Amino acid sequence: MAEDLVLDTAIRDWVLIPLSVVMVLIGILRYFVSKLMRSYQSPDAKVVKEGQVVIRARSLRAAANFIPLKSFRARRAYFSNEENGLLYVPKGQVPNAQAQMFSDPNMAMDMMKKNLSMIIPQTLTFAWVNFFFSGFVAAKIPFPLTQRFRSMLQNGIDLSTVDVSYVSSRSWYFLNLFGLRGLFSLILGEENATDDTQRMMQMSGFGFDPTKSLSAEKDSLDIVQHEWALPKFEQCYINSLPAQEGYSLLFPLFS
Amino acid sequence: MAGHEDSGASKKKTADSSNDLPTFNAENLQNNMKIIYYSRTFLSIIGGVIAGILGYTGLTGFVFYFLIMAITSLGLAAKAKFSIHSYFDCWNRLLLDGFLGGLLSYVLFWTFAYDIVHIF
Numbered sequence: 001m002a003e004d005l006v007l008d009t010a011i012r013d014w015v016l017i018p019l020s021v022v023m024v025l026i027g028i029l030r031y032f033v034s035k036l037m038r039s040y041q042s043p044d045a046k047v048v049k050e051g052q053v054v055i056r057a058r059s060l061r062a063a064a065n066f067i068p069l070k071s072f073r074a075r076r077a078y079f080s081n082e083e084n085g086l087l088y089v090p091k092g093q094v095p096n097a098q099a100q101m102f103s104d105p106n107m108a109m110d111m112m113k114k115n116l117s118m119i120i121p122q123t124l125t126f127a128w129v130n131f132f133f134s135g136f137v138a139a140k141i142p143f144p145l146t147q148r149f150r151s152m153l154q155n156g157i158d159l160s161t162v163d164v165s166y167v168s169s170r171s172w173y174f175l176n177l178f179g180l181r182g183l184f185s186l187i188l189g190e191e192n193a194t195d196d197t198q199r200m201m202q203m204s205g206f207g208f209d210p211t212k213s214l215s216a217e218k219d220s221l222d223i224v225q226h227e228w229a230l231p232k233f234e235q236c237y238i239n240s241l242p243a244q245e246g247y248s249l250l251f252p253l254f255s
Numbered sequence: 256m257a258g259h260e261d262s263g264a265s266k267k268k269t270a271d272s273s274n275d276l277p278t279f280n281a282e283n284l285q286n287n288m289k290i291i292y293y294s295r296t297f298l299s300i301i302g303g304v305i306a307g308i309l310g311y312t313g314l315t316g317f318v319f320y321f322l323i324m325a326i327t328s329l330g331l332a333a334k335a336k337f338s339i340h341s342y343f344d345c346w347n348r349l350l351l352d353g354f355l356g357g358l359l360s361y362v363l364f365w366t367f368a369y370d371i372v373h374i375f
Binding site: 179 | 293306311312359360363364366370374
Protein backbone atom coordinates (compact mmCIF):
# COMPACT_ATOMS: atom_id res chain seq x y z
CA MET A 1 0.00 0.00 0.00
CA ALA A 2 2.76 2.40 0.75
CA GLU A 3 4.88 1.80 -2.26
CA ASP A 4 6.30 4.83 -3.92
CA LEU A 5 4.85 5.69 -7.24
CA VAL A 6 7.19 6.95 -9.85
CA LEU A 7 5.69 10.00 -11.43
CA ASP A 8 6.49 11.47 -14.76
CA THR A 9 8.75 14.48 -14.77
CA ALA A 10 6.45 16.07 -17.27
CA ILE A 11 3.84 16.40 -14.56
CA ARG A 12 6.18 18.52 -12.55
CA ASP A 13 7.08 20.68 -15.51
CA TRP A 14 3.67 21.16 -16.92
CA VAL A 15 1.31 20.99 -13.97
CA LEU A 16 2.78 21.94 -10.65
CA ILE A 17 4.95 24.83 -11.65
CA PRO A 18 2.62 26.42 -14.20
CA LEU A 19 -0.30 26.22 -11.83
CA SER A 20 1.57 27.96 -9.04
CA VAL A 21 2.99 30.57 -11.38
CA VAL A 22 -0.43 31.26 -12.85
CA MET A 23 -1.97 31.67 -9.44
CA VAL A 24 0.70 34.08 -8.32
CA LEU A 25 0.32 36.12 -11.49
CA ILE A 26 -3.44 36.21 -11.20
CA GLY A 27 -3.13 37.41 -7.64
CA ILE A 28 -0.83 40.22 -8.68
CA LEU A 29 -3.11 41.09 -11.58
CA ARG A 30 -6.13 41.20 -9.34
CA TYR A 31 -4.32 43.47 -6.91
CA PHE A 32 -3.47 45.98 -9.61
CA VAL A 33 -6.88 45.82 -11.22
CA SER A 34 -8.62 46.47 -7.93
CA LYS A 35 -6.30 49.37 -7.35
CA LEU A 36 -7.17 50.86 -10.71
CA MET A 37 -10.85 50.27 -10.38
CA ARG A 38 -11.23 51.71 -6.97
CA SER A 39 -13.48 54.70 -7.40
CA TYR A 40 -12.82 57.30 -4.79
CA GLN A 41 -16.06 58.67 -3.57
CA SER A 42 -15.77 62.07 -2.00
CA PRO A 43 -16.69 61.66 1.63
CA ASP A 44 -19.72 63.24 3.04
CA ALA A 45 -18.85 66.29 5.15
CA LYS A 46 -21.17 65.32 7.96
CA VAL A 47 -19.68 61.85 8.22
CA VAL A 48 -16.15 63.20 8.34
CA LYS A 49 -17.08 65.68 11.02
CA GLU A 50 -18.58 62.99 13.17
CA GLY A 51 -15.57 60.82 12.66
CA GLN A 52 -13.25 63.56 13.83
CA VAL A 53 -15.38 64.20 16.90
CA VAL A 54 -15.15 60.53 17.77
CA ILE A 55 -11.38 60.66 17.40
CA ARG A 56 -11.17 63.65 19.70
CA ALA A 57 -13.28 61.97 22.32
CA ARG A 58 -11.16 58.88 22.08
CA SER A 59 -7.93 60.83 22.59
CA LEU A 60 -9.46 62.50 25.59
CA ARG A 61 -10.32 59.14 27.03
CA ALA A 62 -6.87 57.76 26.37
CA ALA A 63 -4.96 60.67 27.86
CA ALA A 64 -7.37 61.48 30.63
CA ASN A 65 -4.90 60.86 33.36
CA PHE A 66 -2.45 63.46 32.22
CA ILE A 67 -4.61 66.52 32.76
CA PRO A 68 -5.94 67.87 36.04
CA LEU A 69 -9.34 66.81 37.23
CA LYS A 70 -11.10 70.08 36.54
CA SER A 71 -9.88 70.30 32.98
CA PHE A 72 -10.92 66.76 32.35
CA ARG A 73 -14.38 67.41 33.69
CA ALA A 74 -14.74 70.55 31.63
CA ARG A 75 -13.79 68.70 28.49
CA ARG A 76 -16.06 65.83 29.27
CA ALA A 77 -19.01 68.15 29.82
CA TYR A 78 -18.27 69.75 26.49
CA PHE A 79 -18.66 66.39 24.81
CA SER A 80 -21.50 64.80 26.63
CA ASN A 81 -23.57 67.74 27.65
CA GLU A 82 -27.24 67.09 27.16
CA GLU A 83 -28.22 70.17 25.20
CA ASN A 84 -25.38 71.03 22.94
CA GLY A 85 -22.71 68.46 23.59
CA LEU A 86 -20.96 67.17 20.53
CA LEU A 87 -21.67 63.53 21.18
CA TYR A 88 -25.30 63.87 21.89
CA VAL A 89 -27.41 62.75 18.99
CA PRO A 90 -31.16 63.25 19.22
CA LYS A 91 -33.04 60.07 18.58
CA GLY A 92 -35.00 61.34 15.66
CA GLN A 93 -32.03 61.68 13.42
CA VAL A 94 -30.71 58.21 13.92
CA PRO A 95 -32.60 56.12 11.38
CA ASN A 96 -32.17 58.72 8.69
CA ALA A 97 -28.46 58.39 8.32
CA GLN A 98 -28.62 54.62 8.29
CA ALA A 99 -31.21 54.37 5.59
CA GLN A 100 -29.35 56.81 3.43
CA MET A 101 -26.08 54.96 3.74
CA PHE A 102 -27.60 51.66 2.93
CA SER A 103 -29.34 52.64 -0.24
CA ASP A 104 -26.44 54.67 -1.48
CA PRO A 105 -25.87 53.26 -4.97
CA ASN A 106 -22.18 54.09 -5.05
CA MET A 107 -21.37 52.06 -2.01
CA ALA A 108 -23.37 49.09 -3.18
CA MET A 109 -21.61 49.17 -6.52
CA ASP A 110 -18.25 49.30 -4.83
CA MET A 111 -18.96 46.31 -2.69
CA MET A 112 -20.22 44.36 -5.63
CA LYS A 113 -17.18 45.23 -7.66
CA LYS A 114 -14.90 44.01 -4.93
CA ASN A 115 -16.82 40.79 -4.53
CA LEU A 116 -16.76 40.11 -8.24
CA SER A 117 -13.09 40.87 -8.57
CA MET A 118 -12.42 38.23 -6.00
CA ILE A 119 -14.83 35.53 -7.12
CA ILE A 120 -14.36 35.62 -10.87
CA PRO A 121 -10.65 34.80 -11.07
CA GLN A 122 -11.12 32.00 -8.58
CA THR A 123 -13.96 30.50 -10.54
CA LEU A 124 -12.18 30.78 -13.84
CA THR A 125 -8.99 29.24 -12.53
CA PHE A 126 -10.88 26.42 -10.92
CA ALA A 127 -12.71 25.64 -14.13
CA TRP A 128 -9.44 25.74 -16.06
CA VAL A 129 -7.81 23.36 -13.61
CA ASN A 130 -10.71 20.99 -13.78
CA PHE A 131 -10.77 20.97 -17.52
CA PHE A 132 -7.12 20.50 -18.25
CA PHE A 133 -5.63 18.87 -15.23
CA SER A 134 -7.96 16.14 -14.17
CA GLY A 135 -7.62 12.42 -14.12
CA PHE A 136 -4.07 11.95 -12.96
CA VAL A 137 -1.96 12.09 -9.86
CA ALA A 138 -0.39 15.49 -9.53
CA ALA A 139 1.55 15.60 -6.31
CA LYS A 140 2.35 13.78 -3.14
CA ILE A 141 1.77 15.49 0.12
CA PRO A 142 4.47 14.66 2.61
CA PHE A 143 2.26 13.73 5.50
CA PRO A 144 -0.15 10.88 5.76
CA LEU A 145 -3.88 11.40 5.97
CA THR A 146 -6.72 9.13 6.84
CA GLN A 147 -8.95 7.44 4.33
CA ARG A 148 -11.75 9.87 4.84
CA PHE A 149 -9.88 12.52 2.94
CA ARG A 150 -9.64 10.32 -0.10
CA SER A 151 -12.79 11.54 -1.76
CA MET A 152 -11.83 15.13 -1.17
CA LEU A 153 -8.27 15.00 -2.36
CA GLN A 154 -8.32 12.40 -5.08
CA ASN A 155 -11.46 13.14 -6.97
CA GLY A 156 -10.00 12.69 -10.43
CA ILE A 157 -8.31 9.43 -9.68
CA ASP A 158 -10.51 6.40 -9.79
CA LEU A 159 -8.27 3.84 -8.19
CA SER A 160 -8.99 3.13 -4.59
CA THR A 161 -5.71 1.50 -3.70
CA VAL A 162 -3.58 4.51 -4.31
CA ASP A 163 -2.21 5.99 -1.13
CA VAL A 164 -4.13 9.02 0.06
CA SER A 165 -0.99 11.08 -0.04
CA TYR A 166 -1.09 11.13 -3.80
CA VAL A 167 -3.46 13.92 -4.64
CA SER A 168 -5.02 15.28 -7.74
CA SER A 169 -4.37 18.70 -9.18
CA ARG A 170 -7.60 20.09 -7.79
CA SER A 171 -6.26 19.71 -4.29
CA TRP A 172 -3.00 21.25 -5.44
CA TYR A 173 -5.07 24.22 -6.57
CA PHE A 174 -6.70 24.55 -3.17
CA LEU A 175 -3.40 24.18 -1.38
CA ASN A 176 -2.03 26.98 -3.52
CA LEU A 177 -5.08 29.11 -2.89
CA PHE A 178 -4.59 29.09 0.84
CA GLY A 179 -0.85 28.96 0.99
CA LEU A 180 -0.15 31.83 -1.36
CA ARG A 181 -1.92 34.33 0.86
CA GLY A 182 1.17 34.61 2.99
CA LEU A 183 3.33 35.12 -0.07
CA PHE A 184 1.02 37.83 -1.36
CA SER A 185 1.15 39.71 1.88
CA LEU A 186 4.93 39.73 1.60
CA ILE A 187 5.33 40.79 -2.00
CA LEU A 188 2.38 43.10 -2.36
CA GLY A 189 2.92 45.17 0.73
CA GLU A 190 0.05 45.48 3.13
CA GLU A 191 -2.87 43.14 3.18
CA ASN A 192 -4.48 43.32 -0.21
CA ALA A 193 -7.62 42.29 -1.98
CA THR A 194 -7.30 38.65 -1.09
CA ASP A 195 -8.43 39.53 2.37
CA ASP A 196 -11.44 41.54 1.49
CA THR A 197 -13.63 40.38 4.32
CA GLN A 198 -11.83 42.95 6.38
CA ARG A 199 -12.53 45.64 3.86
CA MET A 200 -16.16 44.63 3.56
CA MET A 201 -16.59 45.01 7.26
CA GLN A 202 -15.00 48.39 7.10
CA MET A 203 -17.23 49.53 4.25
CA SER A 204 -20.45 48.34 5.77
CA GLY A 205 -19.35 49.65 9.14
CA PHE A 206 -18.93 53.10 7.72
CA GLY A 207 -22.61 53.39 7.04
CA PHE A 208 -23.72 52.43 10.50
CA ASP A 209 -20.83 53.90 12.39
CA PRO A 210 -21.56 57.59 12.80
CA THR A 211 -24.76 57.21 14.74
CA LYS A 212 -23.96 54.27 16.95
CA SER A 213 -20.39 55.14 17.68
CA LEU A 214 -21.30 58.58 18.96
CA SER A 215 -23.47 57.20 21.71
CA ALA A 216 -20.91 54.50 22.36
CA GLU A 217 -18.19 57.10 22.77
CA LYS A 218 -20.42 59.13 25.06
CA ASP A 219 -21.02 56.13 27.26
CA SER A 220 -17.41 55.16 27.49
CA LEU A 221 -16.41 58.73 28.23
CA ASP A 222 -18.88 58.81 31.06
CA ILE A 223 -17.37 55.69 32.51
CA VAL A 224 -13.81 56.96 32.74
CA GLN A 225 -12.39 57.28 36.23
CA HIS A 226 -9.96 60.08 36.42
CA GLU A 227 -6.77 59.64 38.36
CA TRP A 228 -4.22 62.28 37.90
CA ALA A 229 -0.86 60.70 37.31
CA LEU A 230 1.24 63.77 37.16
CA PRO A 231 1.60 65.11 40.70
CA LYS A 232 3.78 62.24 41.71
CA PHE A 233 6.30 63.05 39.00
CA GLU A 234 7.70 66.06 40.74
CA GLN A 235 7.95 64.29 44.06
CA CYS A 236 9.76 61.39 42.51
CA TYR A 237 12.10 63.63 40.67
CA ILE A 238 12.96 65.46 43.82
CA ASN A 239 13.48 62.21 45.64
CA SER A 240 15.81 61.02 42.96
CA LEU A 241 18.06 64.03 43.22
CA PRO A 242 21.16 63.69 45.37
CA ALA A 243 20.57 64.82 48.88
CA GLN A 244 22.35 68.14 48.84
CA GLU A 245 21.31 71.18 50.69
CA GLY A 246 20.48 73.63 47.97
CA TYR A 247 18.11 71.48 46.01
CA SER A 248 15.06 71.31 48.15
CA LEU A 249 14.67 75.06 48.07
CA LEU A 250 14.67 75.34 44.34
CA PHE A 251 11.54 73.34 43.47
CA PRO A 252 8.20 74.50 44.77
CA LEU A 253 5.89 71.64 45.38
CA PHE A 254 2.46 71.52 43.87
CA SER A 255 0.15 69.38 45.84
CA MET B 256 10.76 43.32 3.70
CA ALA B 257 12.54 46.48 4.59
CA GLY B 258 11.20 46.28 8.05
CA HIS B 259 13.56 43.50 8.98
CA GLU B 260 16.39 45.62 10.21
CA ASP B 261 14.32 47.99 12.22
CA SER B 262 12.20 46.07 14.62
CA GLY B 263 13.17 48.33 17.42
CA ALA B 264 10.90 51.30 17.04
CA SER B 265 10.86 52.58 20.54
CA LYS B 266 7.69 53.51 22.20
CA LYS B 267 7.06 56.18 24.71
CA LYS B 268 7.60 55.08 28.22
CA THR B 269 6.71 57.18 31.21
CA ALA B 270 9.97 58.42 32.62
CA ASP B 271 8.85 57.55 36.07
CA SER B 272 9.34 54.29 37.77
CA SER B 273 7.06 54.68 40.72
CA ASN B 274 3.71 55.04 39.09
CA ASP B 275 3.11 52.25 36.71
CA LEU B 276 1.34 53.85 33.83
CA PRO B 277 2.79 52.34 30.74
CA THR B 278 1.81 54.38 27.76
CA PHE B 279 2.06 52.92 24.33
CA ASN B 280 2.53 54.64 21.10
CA ALA B 281 -0.07 52.77 19.11
CA GLU B 282 1.51 53.35 15.75
CA ASN B 283 4.84 51.91 16.80
CA LEU B 284 3.18 48.96 18.42
CA GLN B 285 1.30 48.22 15.25
CA ASN B 286 4.47 48.54 13.24
CA ASN B 287 6.18 46.04 15.49
CA MET B 288 3.32 43.60 15.14
CA LYS B 289 3.52 43.88 11.40
CA ILE B 290 7.19 43.11 11.52
CA ILE B 291 6.51 39.99 13.56
CA TYR B 292 3.96 38.90 11.00
CA TYR B 293 6.29 39.43 8.06
CA SER B 294 9.13 37.62 9.79
CA ARG B 295 6.99 34.64 10.59
CA THR B 296 5.55 34.41 7.10
CA PHE B 297 8.93 34.66 5.46
CA LEU B 298 10.50 32.10 7.74
CA SER B 299 7.64 29.68 7.35
CA ILE B 300 8.09 29.78 3.58
CA ILE B 301 11.83 29.25 3.84
CA GLY B 302 11.30 26.54 6.44
CA GLY B 303 8.88 24.80 4.13
CA VAL B 304 11.39 24.71 1.34
CA ILE B 305 14.09 23.40 3.67
CA ALA B 306 11.82 20.71 5.05
CA GLY B 307 10.94 19.59 1.56
CA ILE B 308 14.52 19.43 0.43
CA LEU B 309 15.59 17.51 3.49
CA GLY B 310 12.81 15.03 2.92
CA TYR B 311 10.92 15.28 6.16
CA THR B 312 7.64 13.48 6.11
CA GLY B 313 4.73 13.30 8.45
CA LEU B 314 5.21 14.28 12.02
CA THR B 315 8.82 15.32 11.59
CA GLY B 316 7.70 18.04 9.25
CA PHE B 317 5.28 19.52 11.74
CA VAL B 318 7.82 19.34 14.51
CA PHE B 319 10.17 21.22 12.23
CA TYR B 320 7.52 23.89 11.73
CA PHE B 321 7.21 24.46 15.44
CA LEU B 322 10.98 24.53 15.69
CA ILE B 323 11.09 27.26 13.05
CA MET B 324 8.46 29.27 14.89
CA ALA B 325 10.40 28.94 18.14
CA ILE B 326 13.56 30.11 16.41
CA THR B 327 11.61 33.08 15.05
CA SER B 328 10.44 34.01 18.52
CA LEU B 329 13.95 33.69 19.85
CA GLY B 330 15.36 35.79 17.06
CA LEU B 331 12.78 38.52 17.56
CA ALA B 332 13.40 38.54 21.28
CA ALA B 333 17.10 38.84 20.69
CA LYS B 334 16.56 41.69 18.28
CA ALA B 335 14.52 43.47 20.90
CA LYS B 336 17.50 42.98 23.22
CA PHE B 337 15.28 40.95 25.54
CA SER B 338 13.65 44.05 26.97
CA ILE B 339 10.29 43.00 25.68
CA HIS B 340 8.26 45.51 27.58
CA SER B 341 9.69 48.48 25.83
CA TYR B 342 8.65 47.19 22.44
CA PHE B 343 5.53 45.15 23.03
CA ASP B 344 2.90 45.16 25.64
CA CYS B 345 3.19 41.60 26.77
CA TRP B 346 5.19 38.44 26.14
CA ASN B 347 2.34 36.62 24.52
CA ARG B 348 2.34 38.92 21.58
CA LEU B 349 5.87 38.12 20.69
CA LEU B 350 5.68 34.41 21.28
CA LEU B 351 2.26 33.36 20.16
CA ASP B 352 0.98 35.87 17.71
CA GLY B 353 0.66 34.46 14.23
CA PHE B 354 1.99 31.12 15.35
CA LEU B 355 -0.35 29.12 13.20
CA GLY B 356 -0.77 31.68 10.49
CA GLY B 357 2.22 30.51 8.57
CA LEU B 358 1.21 26.86 8.68
CA LEU B 359 -0.58 26.83 5.36
CA SER B 360 2.24 28.55 3.52
CA TYR B 361 4.68 26.17 5.17
CA VAL B 362 2.71 23.14 4.01
CA LEU B 363 2.44 24.49 0.49
CA PHE B 364 6.13 25.09 0.07
CA TRP B 365 7.00 21.89 1.89
CA THR B 366 4.85 19.90 -0.53
CA PHE B 367 6.27 21.78 -3.46
CA ALA B 368 9.91 21.25 -2.56
CA TYR B 369 9.37 17.68 -1.48
CA ASP B 370 7.72 16.78 -4.72
CA ILE B 371 10.24 18.49 -6.90
CA VAL B 372 13.21 16.96 -5.18
CA HIS B 373 12.07 13.53 -4.15
CA ILE B 374 9.21 12.36 -6.26
CA PHE B 375 10.05 13.61 -9.67
